[in-house]
Amino acid sequence: MNSPKTTVLSSRVLRHFYRDSVALMAIASATEKREGVIRVGAVMATPANRGILADSDMLPPDLNAESDDLVFVVRAESEDTAKEALDAAEAGLTAVETSGAIEEQRPGTVDEGVHAALAGDGESPANLAAISIAGTYAPIVAERAIRNGLHILCFSDNVAVEDEVRLKKLAVAGGVLFMGPDCGTAIIDGIPLGFANVVKQGKVGMVAASGTGAQEVSRLLDLAGVGVSQLIGVGGRDLSADVGGIMTGFALDLLERDEGTEAIVVVSKPPSTDVATALISRLEGIASHGKPVVACFLGMDDADPDSVTPGVVVRGTLEGGAIATAHLAGHELAVTDLDPIEPVPGRVLGLFTGGTLASEAKIILKRAGVDCEILDLGDDQYTAGRPHPMIDPEARADKIIEAGADSSVGIILLDVVLGHGASRDPATPVAEAVMAARSEAESVGRRLEFVASVCGTAADPQGIERQRTILRDAGVILAATNASAVRFVAAQQAGAHAS
Amino acid sequence: MLSVTIGAGPGTTPSGDDVIVGILAGLHVFGLLNEVSILARQIVPFLPRTTVASRHYLKAAMQGRFGQHVHDLVDTLAGDGDPDLTLQRASKWGATSGVDLLVGLVSVLAASMNTRSVESAA
Known part of the structure; x- marks a missing residue:
């Protein structure tokens, strides 16, 4: 140089x-x-x-x-x-x-902020507060905002479950949403909040207890030509026994009454047993009143309306949930799987930035009986002191390079998440790290393959085609969906063991 | 030393200030109030050399008022003292602030232990 x-x-x-x-x-x-x-x-x-x-x-x-x-x-x-x-x-x-034409208020205290929001400019006062402060203090702020009639998007995590239950009950009583805690994704009246892909406006209402799960389903619906009416985040614990699905129930009430919503999909980890019974019967009720419902519960067995759950389609993967929802909305989402390549010796390592995408990968690989190590790099243990890898992709780049020197690894699964909130160019650090890792592996005569999917839409600010080209040029094998990428890996492993 | 530490480093509360807040917290924990006031008198002339936000934290720390995260860090250190857990908690606060605080706290702890071992040897 x-x-x-x-x-x-x-x-x-x-x-x-x-x-x-x-x-x-x-x-x-x-x-x-x-x-x-x-x-x-x-x-x-x-x-x-x-x-x-x-x-x-x-x-x-x-x-x-x-x-x-x-x-x-x-x-x-x-x-x-x-x-x-x-x-x-x-x-x-x-x-x-x-960003946008919205004037920023700089209140000195929470009360000032709430008052400024409610006063508005005389025409349209604010009706939603986004809360992103240390979890210990979030409940105090949230409570004041709820009591003043504001909907809440609570990005903060580490909120005690007792506070969550109390605040959600308070919100329901006041007729407002409490989205969260730890809620990173929502789209309300077409306005994306937190991490969200730029999807078409449409007729499908979404209730989601998971961030990247909601992103993958909404972007696949968009790909199928189906738009979203509202995407209501409820926080990852809403369907736990402790919280009992308080906010999911309230969100369903709103979507059932919403004239702009013609079909509903609920995206979550499987609900706890007590909550599941009540929730499924609630969903059946909605379906019987004419709004078809898909329950996309990761890891659950697929079921169609005429069997266990009359009126409700159950799907155990995000891709399955999106296909079933698109179908209900009168569109077909065809996912073409990749042709197999020559089997790669070595184990499967997943390096994910999206937590729910990592869960979906684990579920599919487990079902296929493939041994794997799937890491959610957005998990607290990896993010201490640094931004989430969807914001700062460098943390994952380091892991990819490390894997280049790990002779036990043969195939690496990746996700690349686009949309509002995500890094402006997540593909480049991945591509650079992939090339470095591969040349490291090849220098000792080892083959290393990379398989990825891009969770994004044509309208996302990063430019999905440009992002895909960057990855493809680095030799990353690209699948249409996360599930398809995982199936490809499972097929490779089956081939590797057979040979 | 203070002239190159106060206001030094990245962030709205520069790293150097976080270390000093950590030292003040450590002195308070050990009840070394005389040392606190000596240090505080030396800090005051340098206060204009840092950001408004950081000046506020330093002033509060000199008066013995600390954020919840500082209390948590002290509790973790004083508790079972698991170094991994302590470091993990510290690194969750800001980009570097938590670790900077910890550096200050631990330096007081180390100094105090040195003094004590000398005393007991004597």
Whole structure:
């Protein structure tokens, strides 16, 4: 590599600007990866930090900034490269605040925030509060908002189950939704909240206790030409015995009454036994009143209406749930499986960013009797101190490279999740890591294959075709659905053991 | 030392400040209030050299007021002291803040143990 003789140092100061350091680090590391960028600094312009910048020859001589200003410094090979990098970084830093035409309120306290929201601009006051603070404090904030008649999207996790039950009862009594806790995905009146793919508006109402499960089903419906009326998240514990499906029941009430909803799909892990009986009979009731229902309960045996559950279609995979729902809405979703390749020796390793996609993979491989190790890299044990791998794909890239040196691994399963909230370019880090891992494996004469599916739609901001091309160019085998990718792997393993 | 620590490092509460909050928390835990006030007097002149948010945390820490996460970290350390669990909890707070706090806390702990072993040897 030639290192250019001269470099330029450019900076940008964002006055009185705060950004969570996790977000800041993600943007800094993305900026540093740009072609022609040598080094990046992103710090509050305190005297000590200016000293640190000076020590590493990164302090702009004419820097005019105070301690409460964020300074972004780029050393690059040319003036233009530096300017482009700074533009991109600034766009990334300010994107959250300026997206859409909605003016941001900056309340100092929860009460101020609730009052500002309710006052609105006189025409359409806010009717939903998104809560994303430490779980210990979320219930206090949520309760105030619920008592003021706001729907809740509670992104926070680590909320005690007793609080969840209390708040959900309070919400139902007040006629508002409590989506969460730990709810990352919802689409209300066409507005995506949290992680959501850009799907068509349509007639299918969704109630989901899982984030990426809801994303996979909604994007497959979109692929089949079927739109979504509402996607109501209820939090992963809603159908547990403790919570008893309080919010699922309320969401079903709303969707049953909603004129824009003609069919309903519930996406969840299997409900606890006590909850399942009541829920299935509730779903049968809805179906008998003319809105067909699919219960997509991961890992459950498939069942059609005329057998165990009259009126309700039960599917045990996300793909199965999407196909059955599309069918009820008058569309067919045809999934073409991949042709088999020459069997790969070695075990199966799954490196997933989507928790429910990882669960679906485990279920299908277990049914096929394939030994495997499937990791959900979004799980707490992997995310401590860093962003979720759907936001920052670097954590998974490291795991992929590690697997390149693990001689027991033959085939690696991956998911790439697009949509709002997800990384702007999740495919590139995967592709780079795949190429590095493969060349490592091949250097010792080992074959290593990668199989993936992209959970996205044609309208997603990342550009699904571009993302797929990046993966394909790196030699990743791409399947249409997560389930199809897993079936392909299962078939390979069966072949590998037979040979 | 304070001149290069206060306001240094990434984040809205720069790492250096988090370490100092950790040290103040450690001194409070051991009841070393005299040391707290000595350190606090030295910190005050440097307060304008950091961010508003961090200044607030430092001021509160000098008065013995700490966030719940600091209390949790102290409890974990004082409890069964499982180092993995402690580190895991610490790394959940912010990008680096939790670990920075832990560095401050542990440095007080280490200093205190050194002093005690010298005392008992004497």
